Amino acid sequence: MIALAADHGGYYLKEAIKKHLELKGIEFKDFGTYDTSSVDYPVYAEKAARAVAGGECRFGIICCGTGIGVSMTANKIKGIRAAVVTNEFCAEMTRRHNDANILCMGGRVIDENTAVKLADIFLNTPFDGGRHSKRVDMIKELEQNI
Numbered sequence: 001m002i003a004l005a006a007d008h009g010g011y012y013l014k015e016a017i018k019k020h021l022e023l024k025g026i027e028f029k030d031f032g033t034y035d036t037s038s039v040d041y042p043v044y045a046e047k048a049a050r051a052v053a054g055g056e057c058r059f060g061i062i063c064c065g066t067g068i069g070v071s072m073t074a075n076k077i078k079g080i081r082a083a084v085v086t087n088e089f090c091a092e093m094t095r096r097h098n099d100a101n102i103l104c105m106g107g108r109v110i111d112e113n114t115a116v117k118l119a120d121i122f123l124n125t126p127f128d129g130g131r132h133s134k135r136v137d138m139i140k141e142l143e144q145n146i
Contacts, residue, residue, distance in 0.1 A: 001027045001028060001058060002027070002028040002029070002061060002123070003049075003059070003060035003062075004028050004029065004030045005030075005045060005061075005070070006033060006044060006063040007033055007039050007064045007065070007069075008033060008035075008036045009063075009065030009066075009108055010064045010065065010067070010105065012036075013105055013106075013115040017116055018030060020116045020120075029057060031044055031047040041070050041073065046073055048061075048062050048074070049062075049076075049082070052102055053080055060082070061102070061103045062102060063105050064106060064107070065108040065109075066084070066106035067084040067104040067109065068104075071083065071102075074102050074104065081100045081102070081136070082102035083104060085118055085122070086106075088117065088118065088121055091103065091118040091121040092122075092125050095121075095125035095126065096125055097128060097132045097135075098132070098135075099127040099132070099136045105118060
């Protein structure tokens, strides 16, 4: 299952991704927001991040105006590796090398078609493991010392 969330700035990206996931038969849980009324992004980013960290959802996709605010929020939750992505290469590499579990994008940075394409890449790219596992483990170790 995929956790979806957005604030007003990322609402249209979330809705486009949601429609795409429905068409592909991929299960998701929508943590809001549910329209373009101004809201506080940390509320929605936290809900999705906790669903991923707690195992309810395998991955998350969270959107705001730039993707930056939601990524900063999500990365405060232990076990989350959220990455802001704006292109195909980064969408692939954040999975291959960083084992990212949340994709963050900005509705004022990329269009809906690009967001859907990046979501597909992110969700379908495996973690390479190997030497990258050591580095991800180093990130996890930092969480133990907070």
